[in-house]
Amino acid sequence: MSILVTGGAGFIGSNFVIEWLAASSEPVVNLDNLTYAGNLENLASLEGDARHVFVKGDIGDYELVLRLLSEHKIRAVVNFAAESHVDRSIHGPEDFIQTNIVGTFRLLEAVRAYWNGLPEAEKMAFRFLHVSTDEVYGSLSPSDPAFTENHRYEPNSPYSASKAASDHLVRAYHHTYGLPVLTTNCSNNYGPYHFPEKLIPLVIHNALAGKPLPIYGDGQQIRDWLYVTDHCSAIRRVLDAGRVGEVYNVGGWNEKSNLEVVHTLCDILDELAPPATRNLQLATFRSLITFVKDRPGHDRRYAIDATKLERELGWKPSETFETGIRKTVRWYLDHPDWVANITSGAYREWVGKQYA
Ligand code: NAD
Ligand code: DAU
Numbered sequence: 001m002s003i004l005v006t007g008g009a010g011f012i013g014s015n016f017v018i019e020w021l022a023a024s025s026e027p028v029v030n031l032d033n034l035t036y037a038g039n040l041e042n043l044a045s046l047e048g049d050a051r052h053v054f055v056k057g058d059i060g061d062y063e064l065v066l067r068l069l070s071e072h073k074i075r076a077v078v079n080f081a082a083e084s085h086v087d088r089s090i091h092g093p094e095d096f097i098q099t100n101i102v103g104t105f106r107l108l109e110a111v112r113a114y115w116n117g118l119p120e121a122e123k124m125a126f127r128f129l130h131v132s133t134d135e136v137y138g139s140l141s142p143s144d145p146a147f148t149e150n151h152r153y154e155p156n157s158p159y160s161a162s163k164a165a166s167d168h169l170v171r172a173y174h175h176t177y178g179l180p181v182l183t184t185n186c187s188n189n190y191g192p193y194h195f196p197e198k199l200i201p202l203v204i205h206n207a208l209a210g211k212p213l214p215i216y217g218d219g220q221q222i223r224d225w226l227y228v229t230d231h232c233s234a235i236r237r238v239l240d241a242g243r244v245g246e247v248y249n250v251g252g253w254n255e256k257s258n259l260e261v262v263h264t265l266c267d268i269l270d271e272l273a274p275p276a277t278r279n280l281q282l283a284t285f286r287s288l289i290t291f292v293k294d295r296p297g298h299d300r301r302y303a304i305d306a307t308k309l310e311r312e313l314g315w316k317p318s319e320t321f322e323t324g325i326r327k328t329v330r331w332y333l334d335h336p337d338w339v340a341n342i343t344s345g346a347y348r349e350w351v352g353k354q355y356a
Pocket of ligand 2: 084085087135197214216222295302
């Protein structure tokens with residue numbers, strides 16, 4: 001038997017597939033339609049590994065998904081595939097509706113048809129794990145307690161609204177059809193293979209090129225950061241032992257303002273790659289910080305309470321923000337070719353449009 005991972009050429013999905021195959025002999029079918037965010041270079045270390053079967057295709061392609069499920073005797077689906085960038089959802093929400101809502105719906109339909117035809121024992125053991133986000137819970141004020149799984153859904157961007165809709169569909173497929181689903185709602189990830197449209201890799205990339213480091217608004221918005229492999233270990237744990245139909249929050253207990261994050265990145269870069277060694281006439285990378293127009297509808301604060309996951313399943317993150325962020329900067333410094341390839345072409349168009 002195998003597992004089906006969707007969106008496994010993206011940031012978190014590729015980290016998950018690499019970690020899965022390092023820890024287990026169970027094959028992975030990786031379904032990804034390679035949008036701008038999907039990158040086969042992320043999976044280069046798996047070349048020649050017969051346990052990894054990559055299929056270029058859409059989660060909304062019912063026939064294709066049904067065929068993959070049957071042909072590979074899939075025992076679990078982990079659904080990462082999504083449009084994931086809030087700023088892009090503000091410029092153009094349509095793709096988000098299409099993949100995150102309609103795509104998840106079609107995927108669920110194919111899984112339901114396959115699951116219905118399984119023998120009873122396999123039906124019981126089957127799992128559909130939906131990877132979601134803390135953004136569905138909306139925005140917190142500074143003194144609010146962190147989001148628990150019971151927090152009401154208050155999505156504020158087209159991205160978070162589309163993820164919220166997909167979470168509701170997943171929930172409904174359990175309650176209505178009995179599909180054995182699990183949902184994880186995670187905070188902001190960072191680490192290797194993170195596409196440089198998101199804050200942390202964008203800042204590293206711009207700093208090394210001597211370009212402005214754009215901070216939206218006053219930079220005091222707070223995010224709760226989790227190193228990507230900790231998110232992957234949480235998903236594996238929930239897949240193994242999570243209670244069917246349950247939702248598990250995943251977070252790093254690392255609340256930081258955006259400005260704090262950018263200062264930390266600048267300080268690590270000053271130490272590991274001083275501006276002078278890159279022919280930049282700057283005393284410190286901090287001097288590149290530039291305040292720009294705020295994101296419309298910008299959520300002020302996210303904070304995740306991951307107590308349930310720790311209490312029920314014994315999961316805890318292994319990295320602190322300090323260890324994880326250093327590893328991340330190191331990774332980008334060690335992989336200039338990955339960055340150069342990904343930031344050519346369409347990436348430049350996006351940066352031109354967003355930061356004009
Ligand atoms: P990403 O944008 O880096 O990767 C998404 C992947 O999905 C890409 O490889 C893309 O090609 C693929 N994809 C998009 N549409 C598809 C479709 N219709 N069919 C098949 N494949 C498709 O995203 P990410 O940051 O790795 O996020 C993965 C998942 O985790 C998303 O569901 C996201 O909502 C969720 N999440 C992300 C974070 C974060 O901080 N990045 C935090 C919590 C939850
Ligand atoms: O919370 C989980 C979510 O985290 C995921 O569901 C999303 O897929 C993921 O993209 C991320 O969303 P954010 O909007 O929080 O991440 P982003 O890296 O885009 O922005 C982080 C913060 O930094 C946010 O407050 C906006 C700010 N920012 C971002 C960019 C790209 C800036 O100040 N300047 C920038 O140029």
